[in-house]
Each structure stands twice: as structure tokens, then as C-alpha cells.
Amino acid sequence: MGLPSRRKRPTPMSQWDAPARLSYWAFHANRRPAYMRFAYLQLGSDADAEDAVDATFDAIMNEWLRMLHMDRLEAYAWTVLKHRIVDQQRKRNRRPEPMDISAFEAALKDAAVDPYDVLTDTIQFYSAVSRLAERQRDAVLLRYGLQCTTGEAAAVMGVEEATVRSHLSQALRRLARLLAAPRDGMPGS
């Protein structure tokens, strides 16, 4: 394999060439908001989300020169984020149900409608989401929670857009069954 070895000490950023440094900060600026929002939904605290995402980009910085040779750089970065979120959950030694956080966050979004009605719906929805497979759950969170397009969700997860679409269609089919909801009137992706 042509990748630089991961066993030796990472090269400090001061010794990187300019394109590597530029691409790192561009990637950081591009992904930081989505990563933060996703991490917050898993951790339920701004400070924890910030710690997890900082740790993610710290790890990515250590690996960046190697990652530039990868064909799926975004996918690897995504696994690093997921790893750090799990670490952060363990460090806090508590397990807030991520789906409850999402439900409350969604209910707080617009105060115009009856908040209890919205909360009932979002709790139902996110408790159904918690029963999906993890990648379907992630796709649903990105697409409908963070309201990314399928293209954006695919970029964040580092997979093909078609893959995200198939995760979403499987997830929606299952959600419709879990919520006993009719599937017609579904917005196209």
C-alpha cells in the first residue's frame, strides 16, 4: 500500500506543504458545522459536542497527510467523528438517549404550532428512528433532522448519493411501518 505508515509519529503541521495545510482548513471549515450539529444530537451538550468535534479534527490533523492518499477521505473522517462521539459518551459516563435530544430539539424549532402536539410527534418519530440500523439512523438524522439534501448527507457520510438514497428508502419504509403511517404524499428526495 502506498500510504505513509501510521506507526511513526505524525508530522507536525508546520512541516506540511501549503496545499496540505490549505486543504485541511478548508475541510475543517466545510465540515465543522455539520459535525457539530450531528454531535450535539448524540451528546446533548454544546461543550461535549465541541470536545468531540475538536478531538475529531485533532485526530484528522494527525492523519491528514495519510488521508490525502485515501480514496474515501470523507468516509474515514466520518468514522473518526463517530468514534470520538462514542468516546465522549463514555467519558461523560452517561447515556442520554440521542433520539430524545433530537425530539426536543425538533420540537423547540418553531414555537408557532402547539408545542405539545409537535413534541408528541417528534418523540414518536425519533423513538421509531432509534430502532433503525445505525447507518439508516445516521442518514435520517442528516437528511430530516439536520435537513441536508441527500447530496450533502452523502458528502458528510462519505458515501455515494445512491447509497444514501437506498438507506433512506429502506429507513422510510420501516419508519412508516413503525409509525403505522401511510406512505403516500412522500416528498421526493
Place this chain on the structure above:
Amino acid sequence: MTDRDRAPRPLAHYLARAGVRDRYARYDLPAAEARLLRTRTSHRCPWHGGWSDPARDCPVDAEQARRDLKAVCLAVVCAPGTAAEIDAFPAGHHTDPAGALAFACLLHLSGLREGARFWWQFAAGAGEARASYCLFLDHSRRGEHHDARVWARDLAGRGFRPGGPRELREVRLCAQAAVLRYVDQAEDPDLGPVPLPRPGLATVLPAFLPSGTATAAPPPRHSPGPLRHPALTAAARGTVRRGPAGGGWELAQARRALGVVRVLERHPLGVSARQLGRESGLAGPELRAVLRMLCEEEYAWRPRSGVYGRGPALDRLAAPGGAGLAEQLQHTLALARDSVGAAVYLSRYTAGEVRITQTAAGPGTPPVNEWVDFRNAAHASAVGKCLLTQLDHDGRADHVARHRPARLTARTITDSRALFSALDAVAPGDPVFDLREYSPGVVCAALPVATGNAVGSLALSLPAAHAHRLRPATRTLRSKLVPVLLALLLTGAVPPEDPAPAAEPDPTAAARHLRNLFRRPLHGAAAASTGPHLVSDPAAAAAYLFEAEPPESPHPSLALPLTYTPFEPDGDRLLVLSMGGGERASTADR
């Protein structure tokens, strides 16, 4: 959790409300960049070399998992017995877990990652620990650490530790392309891509071998029983599995017996065996087997050689309110207990609970000591698991959500995903076993009882010291499904025909039995007699069955009648009938 009173809303409604606030619309990016430049605390999982261990309490790095998964796949594919397993895999209707594991690993090495995951899940559900390890690595590889942890727990429950030589090398592109030529890509809307092997797939295996010699590997393991993934079978057939789960042969046999019983009912004075054969359309050996069972269960009796009449069981069954059915089933269970040599149980899944409805035990065949309420032990007991297999996924998930699986013995499966995949591996109609999962001293087996839309099971329990008898006893018990199903058919709990939507019990069967039973019109003073009575109403073409109130009832209660609606009345006026005066009277009427 879900509000069932409310009309279901379209999914789009939920999706429209699912969006969360954007907390970081005005995020301080320069501050974050400054933090990153300052902090140099890199905490990574120490890599110990060799296989990543699911028991270690740290999520596995994605790159590490990717390499390990490739190494496992190479080891499996290059093992000496793999060619035979891959060859045998389609012949066994894709049910052998070792074959599924080998096929999945081959798919993974060829780039069909989604299909590989499906077959790993299948093999893991069938008890193949290496497939669970593959899934642990596959989820870790994609950063799905929650799902990876599920499989890590599954592996910890089995005491699995990765071992063996770990060899990594590049797979040649020509080998990958060769595999794709021998794979059919099927697609399932729920399961995603489900690749199926074509004959001759094993011929590509040598392309995966290193240029040197093949590595040594453990001999192929075989599963203890016939295993089939129901969803997979359905996908392969292009049909949806529905209707009564399993019990195919037994149900057919019970229907044949029902045909014979109908003939017996038409001839109250007895009928010769030859006539029976002609009217029921059964050939000699088949008829003899049915008649032997009917005589044993007292549906038929033999006044003299070669002549058969209707037996007392039919009158028992015709008693109203299910009491007769219970009595007859108890009789059947007692016979089953004696021929099986074990305590026998009949159970149902009603109102979301596991209920043991009837038991036959004896001094030589002690019943299970119910040290934990059976209702809370569906995940551990054979009865509970057998009932759960007949529910759909949502029904199971709902049950497990209401009854958290508790660890009752060292062998109890407490993880609901592991439980579901174990249940999925049971073919429809096959027995489900409890090998010291509910109680350390007891082994059990349960068979599904196909009862229309209801879910039931027939089960046995043996002391663990008699575990060697479990398999033959289960086989004997299976033959006892026929009389149980016959009793249910006769009372209309199962539709007598074989219609596609096996939904409601046949109302006409129940009505026919009522008419056979209630023959004596009540007039004047006789109407005051206690006991159940039937009011036939020609105006509404309905019959109302008023049952006698339970004798030990402490409070006076109003008993509402049961209504049977397509009912052909005897006369043209309202008629109150009580039970006929025994067999003699009812036959004399004809």
C-alpha cells in the same frame, strides 16, 4: 409509547416536523481553529498488533477493522473445506451457516459489501461466531460503533476470541471479476441487495489463494438443525410469508382427519372402513393412520371390526363456550404426555402476553417450576420463543420492549438483537428449543400451532438429565400436533379449508356445531332450567348463545350472549333450545 387512539398520520407529516434547530448558525470558526492549533492531545486506541478483540473496551479504529475484516475473509475463503461448503450452499437452499459465511466473505473480497453483510447476518443468526466477528468488524469499519457493540456483546456471550494466523495480501482484480460472473444480484425492498450464488462459484476459489500453499483452517462446522431464514426464503420465492406459520404437513393431516370426521358425522349408526375411504377420498394406509389417531383420541369408536362410529370426543367438543375444547385438548395432552414421556404444555399469545393455557404433567413427568413468571420469560422459555417466532418483527420488538429480557441462567439470550436473529434462523414450523435458558435444570422444546390468526404452541419439558431424549421426544410431540389441530379445526378456530387469508374462524362451522348440540325446544316451565341455551332468531338469521353463569361467581352478573350470524334457523319463529338429551336423543331425531 405510541398514541393508538389517534388516527395515523402520514409519514410526511412526521418528516416535516423532524427538523432540529441550527444551534451553530453563528459558530466561531476561528476560535475552533485556534484550539486545534493549540491542543496536541492525541488519544488513540493503542494497537496491540494482531486481531482486534471485541472484548476490549474500546471502539476499534476504522482502518484497523478494515484490515482485520479482509484478513478474516481471506482466511475463510482460503480454508481447505470452503470449496465444498460453497458447492453445497445452493443445494441446501442457502441454509448452511458455514456456506453462508464463506459466500459472504467471498462477496466482501469481491467488493459486494452490502450483500456480504446480509449473508453474515444470516450466518450469525444461525450461530456462526466468525460471522458475528465479521459483522463486528464491518460495522466498526464504517464507524457504526453502536451496532458494532451489539455484535461485540454477542461475541462476548459466546466467549469468542479471535485467533489463527492473520495474513493480509492484495486480492487480484481478476479474482474479483471472476466471482461477479457467478453471482446473481437479487434485490429485496427491506433487506437490500441479496446476492445468490450460481453453480460453479467454487471454481473461482483458487484465484484467491496465495501463490504458496493454503493455510490450515478448522474443519467445517455444521449446525445442529435445519435452518432457514424465513425472510430469505420468502425473498427467494418472490412471495411474502403469511398465514399460519409452519405446521404444513400436520395441518394437512388434520384436514384429512377432519374429512373423515365429517363422514362419521353423516353416519350416526356407524360406517364401514371401505365406505369411509370412498367418501373421504383417502387411500388405505393414509386412512388407517387417520383412523388409528381418531380412535385413540376418541373422535371415533369401533363398535366392531371394520366399522366406525362417531366417538364421545365430538360431543365433548360441541359443548358451548370453549369448555368442551379445553376438555378435549386436555385429553389430547394427557395422551401426548404418556407417549412423549414428558410434561406437555399448550400455550397461546393473547393480548400481548405469553399464556400457558393447559398443562399435562404427572409424577414421572414433573412440570417446570415457574420460578419466573412465564409472561416475563418469553426470551428464555421455548414456549415464549416459539410464540415470538410467529410474531412479525414489530410484534417481537413490542413484546421485548414491554418485557426486558432478564438473565435467568448463564445461557439466557438477553440481547434482543441476538434473540431476534436466533428466532429468524428458525424455519417456519420447526421446533424451538430452550437448552437450560429458563431454568438451569430443565430443557424444553416448543412447536408452533398454526391457528388461523392466533399464535399458539405445543411444548414439552424434560429434566436436564434427560436432555438426550429431547430430540426423539420432540419428534413424537410433533405427531401430536395433528389431534390438537383437529380439535381446533372442529371448533372453527382454524378455517377448515386452505384459504389464502387465514383470518377469522369459520362462523358456519361453529353454527353447525351449535345446531348439532341444541335440539330440545324449551317451553314454559322447562325454560327455567339452568344451563346454556340457544335462541334461534329466523328474522335476523342469527343465533344467540346464552351460557350458564359460572357457578362460583360471587357477584350477580349479566352475561351477554354470543352471536352467530349466518345461522339457518329450524323454524320460522323465535325458538329457545337447550342441549339435546345426549347422543341417543340427537341421533333419534334424524
